[in-house]
Amino acid sequence: MLRETDCKGKVKIVKSHYYFQAIAPVAVLLALAGCNRKAAPPAMPPQQVSVVTLRAQPVEIHTSLPGRTEAFEIAQVRPQVSGVIEQRLFTEGTDVKAGQQLYQIYAAPYQAAYDSAKGQLVRAQAAEMTARAKLTRYGQLVRAHAVSQQDYDDALAAEKEAQGEILTAQGQVERAAVDLGYTKMNAPISGRIGRSILTVGALAIANQSNNVAIVTRLDPIYVDVNLPATELLRFRRELAQGRLQREGDNAASISLQLEDGTTYEHAGRMEFSEVNVDEATATVVVRAIMPNPDKLLLPGMYVHAQLTEGTDPQALLVPQEAVSRNSHGDPQAWVVDQDNKVNLRQIQTSQAIGTNWLVTDGLKSGERVVTVGVQKIHPGATVTPVEAQPAGKAG
Structure with a gap:
């Protein structure tokens, strides 16, 4: 009989045989080696990730600029x-x-001054009539040598002086009339x-x-916004190229978002003339003109001006959750190739449109970017992509 020990340490009794006796030591060694050898783990399936396939689409491009409303006209009554x-x-x-x-x-003193000035004018006019009549008579007498030339010259001077008195009196009447009119303070x-x-x-x-009161014209109303000088140059080039929606010469279409988050119902226009660059901040104050028929906008309000730059017919929108930042702050995204392998790619974004980023470089239409599952992947890894909802259009 032969004793045999299995992997669990149990002893089995087998029948003896010369052949088995010869191979028994080898069998024991092989059995013990099999106990120490572990089974190979099964291969892990590719990581499942959600992806969005990019598609070029027309997107209306806007630029948001902070600003404040200013009165179109304001007058202080004094x-x-x-x-x-x-x-x-x-x-x-x-x-x-x-x-x-x-x-x-109270106008009584000014009315009295006006009446007195008119009386002075009438007196001056009467004196001028007397002087003119005397000059006429002396003109005839001097030709007949009945009066001297000196008497005629004195009469001529007196008539000129009387005309001067009339002009002085007229000026006093006009001044008194102006003061009397000022007793009525008008808008x-x-x-x-x-x-x-x-x-x-x-x-x-x-x-x-x-001042005793202030009159403010509210319709239309100005919106003053600040933007970098480089942006102003870009806007001017876009206007010249026709990429901006025009509303008159040298103007761009603009809409407003109010402090409570609502959109102002009337569109206006932005003008770029007569601006100066702030040397400290390198920004310019540009002025938009907005219609305000309901007097909803009041001077001093904080608003966001939405400038409509135009429509990009081949825009690429990438969900914001698909874009991360490296240590330098540069945007990047995980891209799945045709073999379902992922790689991390540097991209360029210009602005946020809704819940998406507008990508200007680094991606192209038809490529797939990872939106969910980026924490469990690494460059070159094979993944199982599952299509998610595509990037939506701007609202």
């Missing part, structure tokens, strides 16, 4: 003559028209008037430094 305010003839916070009377200053422009600083009974001082 008294031109001194006096007590008798009446306030407007309602605060309402619209007024150019030339509309706002205040009435210099059409717009919305704010609160009144002075009340009825208050003393207004001529040419005082403080």
